[in-house]
Amino acid sequence: MILSSFTLMAFLLLIAFNASPVGVLAIGILVVLVMTMQFIVYGTHQFAAFALGAGAISMANVFNRFRGITSE
Numbered sequence: 523m524i525l526s527s528f529t530l531m532a533f534l535l536l537i538a539f540n541a542s543p544v545g546v547l548a549i550g551i552l553v554v555l556v557m558t559m560q561f562i563v564y565g566t567h568q569f570a571a572f573a574l575g576a577g578a579i580s581m582a583n584v585f586n587r588f589r590g591i592t593s594e
Contacts, residue, residue: 539546 535546
């Protein structure tokens with residue numbers, strides 16, 4: 523099934539490239555740029571979520587320690 527899918531995709535790509543090579547290359551470059559931007563946005567989101575999550579945990583520890591000092 524995978525081989526069939528790749529073969530069909532290659533066939534359609536060759537037919538489209540034969541009809542309009544500049545259009546196929548332009549759309550291909552556009553697709554690659556959009557896919558790369560998805561990874562950049564996802565990576566930035568994951569980094570920010572991790573940084574904020576770690577910051578929230580450390581702030582909670584600070585407040586708990588402060589509460590422990592004041593209750594003694």
